[in-house]
Amino acid sequence: MKLTHTRRTAAAGIFAIVALAASGCTTVGSPGAEGGGDAGGDDGKYRIVTVSKVEGITWFQRMSEGVDMFNEEHSDEVEAYQTGPDAGDPAQQVQIVEDLIAQQVDAIIVVPNDVLGIAPVLERAREAGIIVGVTEATQLVGTEAIDFDVEAFYNAEFGEGFGQQLTEAMGCEGEYATSVGLLTSESHMEWLEAANAYIAENCPDMVNVSPTPYENENDDQVSRDLAEEILNAYPDLGGYLATTPSGGSGMASALRDKGRQDVAVVPLTLPSVAGPDLEDGYMFAGQGWDPAGWGWALNDVALKMLKGEEVTTGSDLGWPGYESVTVDGQLIIGNDIQQYYPGDFADGQYPF
Structure with a gap:
């Protein structure tokens, strides 16, 4: 047919x-x-x-x-x-x-x-x-x-990749937060669901502090402000998974300003966007196409x-x-x- x-x-x-x-x-x-x-x-x-x-x-x-x-x-x-x-x-x-x-x-x-x-x-x-x-x-x-x-x-495969990167970065323990562009963004939610499932199965000692992910609206300023909010709310945060480039860069920028490299950032990104943060230690890894x-x-x-x-x-x-x-x-x-x-x-x- x-x-x-x-x-x-x-x-x-x-x-x-x-x-x-x-x-x-x-x-x-x-x-x-x-x-x-x-x-x-x-x-x-x-x-x-x-x-x-x-x-x-x-x-x-x-x-x-x-x-x-x-x-x-x-x-x-x-x-x-x-x-x-x-x-x-x-x-x-x-x-x-x-x-x-x-x-x-x-x-x-x-x-x-x-x-x-x-x-x-x-x-x-x-x-x-x-x-x-x-x-x-x-x-x-x-x-x-x-x-x-x-x-x-396949979205599930891509989402598991995020989970693998974050568990590697965090050594299978600690708190992590997440953000998507919008809660209505189907692919972002599917990637995150697959990542969370991988983490729960393979690293049960990791704790997702944001069961409902934050929304960064695919916006640089919103993502930067959100990063400050998350860092203030969770002083023991060990990881951050963002399904947008702005989400990852916003968190990396906030960490750079604070001189902190203790939060593993794993986002959807582009090489030209992530490159400096990867090399300077404010981003652990990223995925994209x-x-x-x-x-x-x-x-x-x-x-x-x-x-x-x-x-x-x-x-x-x-x-x-x-x-x-x-x-x-x-x-x-x-x-x-x-x-x-x-x-x-x-x-x-x-x-x-």
């Missing part, structure tokens, strides 16, 4: 996708899909728009570089660009998608701030004949809201679907970490987990 992009009634669509998920389908799109028609732009190009969680932060700046590179590589057939809210506001994201529907773009890709909250407008986009792709939104897999979801890895490749891969799948082409298990999406993807229904999984430690960038040269 092959997943195709078609306009259909909700009841028929839900039945078809449930059947697809049960079948373990390994193909997204097909030559028989409703793709390959006239592009929406006046110049005959497909218009593909990526909507980030928030513009202006390093992570999504790097993602936009991948989108721009994809646009340049395929400039003869696409107009691809990235936009997004100026803060991590779910309502702003919904409005941006509404505007894109009105503009009749060909494909919309979203990194949701609120996965379930944005689902209705994504479903309306599909009803309008627009290809819809997402990432960090596996809750939408198997629903009428999307055509595909590209993930850089290349957001540029993420942006490229999402746009590559969208273009293939627009042209009526297939993405199957083993397909190469044209970027390291996505050379041989795994396809399961609407879900497309790459292999781009990267871990960073002191000494990795001692020369100050960062890949991104």
Whole structure:
């Protein structure tokens, strides 16, 4: 069975996708899909728009570089660009998608701030004949809201990596705190759940002082203020796990100002963001992936679907970490987990 992009009634669509998920389908799109028609732009190009969680932060700046590179590589057939809210506001994201529907773009890709909250407008986009792709939104897999979801890895595996790094740093004992971008950020919560489960199973003497994680809002100042709050509240804190780059950097900055290296900081991060803190001892380790490749891969799948082409298990999406993807229904999984430690960038040269 092959997943195709078609306009259909909700009841028929839900039945078809449930059947697809049960079948373990390994193909997204097909030559028989409703793709390959006239592009929406006046110049005959497909218009593909990526909507980030928030513009202006390093992570999504790097993602936009991948989108721009994809646009340049395929400039003869696409107009691809990235936009997004100026803060991590779910309502702003919904409005941006509404505007894109009105503009009749060909494909919309979203990194949701609120996965379930944005689902209705994504479903309306599909009803309008627009290809819809997402990432960090596996809750939408198997629903009428999307055509595909590209993930850089399996979330549970990535989350366990955080747990392994933090237990290594803390010697399996002591108090640790956690923060996510937003409690509605599905991927952040899944990573944290997997990390906490790994820690509880392997290091029962470690204590999570924040069963409900703090929210750092993907914001540098909020993260810095939050770090001060946490350090004041827990004077014996031994570790800090943050699922955003700003969360990790905010804590590292607070520790640097205090001249403290007694809290093991393990965040989602980028080499260029974490490098100085890793080398100076204010961050123990970090994890991430290349957001540029993420942006490229999402746009590559969208273009293939627009042209009526297939993405199957083993397909190469044209970027390291996505050379041989795994396809399961609407879900497309790459292999781009990267871990960073002191000494990795001692020369100050960062890949991104």
